[in-house]
Amino acid sequence: MALVAFSAVIPLMTVVNYSVQDIFGPGQRYFIGVDWFREALRDPEVHGAFLRQLAFSGIVLAIEIPLGVAVALLLPKAGWKSSLAIVILALPLLIPFNVVGTIWQVYARPEIGFLGRVLNDIGIDFNYTGDAVSAWATIVLMDVWHWTPLVALLAFAGLRSIPDAYYQAARIDGAGRLAVFRFIELPKMKSVLTIAVLLRFMDSFMIYTEPFVVTGGGPGSATTFLSIRLVNMAVGQFDLGPAAAFSLMYFLVILLISYVFYTILQRASAS
Amino acid sequence: MTYPTEPLAGPAAPAFARFRGIALNRRLAAPLLLGLYLAFQMLPIYWLMRMSLMTPGDIMASAEFLPTAPSLGNYRTLFTDPAWYMTYLNSLSYVILNMAITLSVALPAAYAFSRYRFLGDKHVFFWLFTNRMAPPAVFLLPFFQLYSAVGLFDTPLAVALAHCLFNVPLAVWILEGFMSGVPREIDETAYVDGYSFPRFFLTVFLPLIRAGIGVTAFFCFMFSWVELLLARTLTSVEAKPIVVAMTRTVSASGLDWGLMAAAGVVTILPGACVIWFVRNYIAKGFALGRV
Incomplete structure (x- = not known):
């Protein structure tokens, strides 16, 4: 319990403290109630970051979940090929976030990166430092590259837990590939996919390092997500009060959306 | 058909x-x-x-598919300059510390969740999980102040403790799944045979879920190894991890991409080794965890 206190409760309470006080210096703290919350809520930068964050999470979930399931279906069931594929798949998961950012920062550059060069060669004007669409495409592609393997591994775990008898029964019934997917594989993967959706949602909603390294939130504020905005506020401008209020609301939003996801998916798998 | x-x-x-x-x-x-x-x-x-494998000049000059004038110079710098390899050791030390702390806390906790029904256990379980949802950015300042106050700032232990924030819930979650897969009769049989609880836990129960412990250690390693924000904020000089050192490779001649890339490759290596050891269990780890 002491450990949980040290790593979770005390920090959280400190944030709560900050969020309701105006701090001028040590010993000069004034209780000001909900002013910071009001200020953070009115900040247009925060509104923009929030909408971008929602759009980003929506896009990556819409791409990564189906793609991950597809990859899992393609994976060989056993043998060295399967092991090799799993190792290659899992590699991006173990690369430190800022290295991921660094890789993509170079990889997507038109003049020195493979992706940027190829895209420009086939006639797409791609320049993520200047063009908001390119910047978005880079970050989404990076996230897909980075996290689809997690979804794929989870889905693969779900697939492997299906007994062979199910497939034999389907074959006797003359079920087609699609029917097998729809009535056997998908229902069996539901619990792992719930985990995948929850984890991916939480992590994409908290994304900080990768876009920070690649675009630094730019061009302009085109890729300034909530975390980036928060860190700018807390460390850059040292506005502890609003930043703390902002943190708490951020946390609550994640909690709320995750809870909704959790309930919906639980219902779906129960019925 | x-x-x-x-x-x-x-x-x-x-x-x-x-x-x-x-x-x-x-x-x-x-x-x-x-x-x-x-x-x-x-x-x-x-x-x-x-x-x-290239010098910064060569990197900026072309986007050819094969490296131009490949050499191992960057790696030589990494392994001979203490400023680099010490950061590497720092990273490894807090990751291992974190794994040890997380496992020693999560094992008993997961056992409690899987074996006993107590008041509000579901809520505590969900609450634990909410810590996994908290953006590290939220906890940044409090961590900084708390650890500065108790003199832990700039030690590997500070980072290891901070990373428990998201690793402990995950570990409890995965271990609980594995433990629930062990039939309760085994506990009862052991007590009937006269085992004391610690002896049963260490000699009978833990070996049964060693795959689960391996998977948990893998996930702890993974999430602790890749995290930058907390690691950067809680360290300055003494305990600087390699991921942070990489963000500061700006020298007089600009960013040294070659050195940075070499450091990046080196950070991937331990991960690759760990994956290879647990490749057959990775998938299982999540599949057995309960939602």
């Missing part, structure tokens, strides 16, 4: 792909698509390795 060529009770392992009509197509298409996808996965990593 008929299956004249295959007996119904044939070997069931590749039963997946054995549906007539698409069987042939799939046999060719599946490896091809998978190969394409894996190539997509490997290319950025290849690009990093390519850069690590």
Whole structure:
């Protein structure tokens, strides 16, 4: 319990403290109630970051979940090929976030990166430092590259837990590939996919390092997500009060959306 | 549909792909698509390795597929300059510390969740999980102040403790799944045979879930190794991890991409080793965790 206190409760309470006080210096703290919350809520930068964050999470979930399931279906069931594929798949998961950012920062550059060069060669004007669409495409592609393997591994775990008898029964019934997917594989993967959706949602909603390294939130504020905005506020401008209020609301939003996801998916798998 | 060529009770392992009509197509298409996808996965990593073999000047000069004038100079710098390899050791030390702390806390906690029903256990379980949802950015300042106040700032222990924030919930979650897979009768039999609880836990129970412990350690390693924000904020000089050192490779001549890429490759290596050891369990780890 002491450990949980040290790593979770005390920090959280400190944030709560900050969020309701105006701090001028040590010993000069004034209780000001909900002013910071009001200020953070009115900040247009925060509104923009929030909408971008929602759009980003929506896009990556819409791409990564189906793609991950597809990859899992393609994976060989056993043998060295399967092991090799799993190792290659899992590699991006173990690369430190800022290295991921660094890789993509170079990889997507038109003049020195493979992706940027190829895209420009086939006639797409791609320049993520200047063009908001390119910047978005880079970050989404990076996230897909980075996290689809997690979804794929989870889905693969779900697939492997299906007994062979199910497939034999389907074959006797003359079920087609699609029917097998729809009535056997998908229902069996539901619990792992719930985990995948929850984890991916939480992590994409908290994304900080990768876009920070690649675009630094730019061009302009085109890729300034909530975390980036928060860190700018807390460390850059040292506005502890609003930043703390902002943190708490951020946390609550994640909690709320995750809870909704959790309930919906639980219902779906129960019925 | 008929299956004249295959007996119904044939070997069931590749039963997946054995549906007539698409069987042939799939046999060719599946490896091809998978190969394409894996190539997509490997290319950025290849690009990093390519850069690590080149000098900054060469990197900025071309986007050729093969490295120009490859050399191991960058790696030589990494392994001879203490400023670099010490950061590497720092990273390893807090990751291992974190794994040890997380496991020693999560094992008893997970056992409690899997074996006993107590007041509000579901709520505590969900609350634990909410810590996993908290953006590290939220906890940044409090951590900084708390650890400065108790003199832990700039030690590997500070980072290890901070990373428990998201690793302990995950570990409890995964371990609980594995433990629930062990029948309760085993506990009871052990008590009947006169085992004390600690002896039972250490000599009977832990060996039974060692796959689960391996998987948990893997996930702890993974999330602690890749985290930057907390690691950067809680350290300055003494305990600086390698991921942070990489963000500061700006020298008088600008950013040294070659050195940075080499450091990046080096940070991937431990991960690759760990994956290789647990490759058969990775998938299981999550599948057995309860939602």
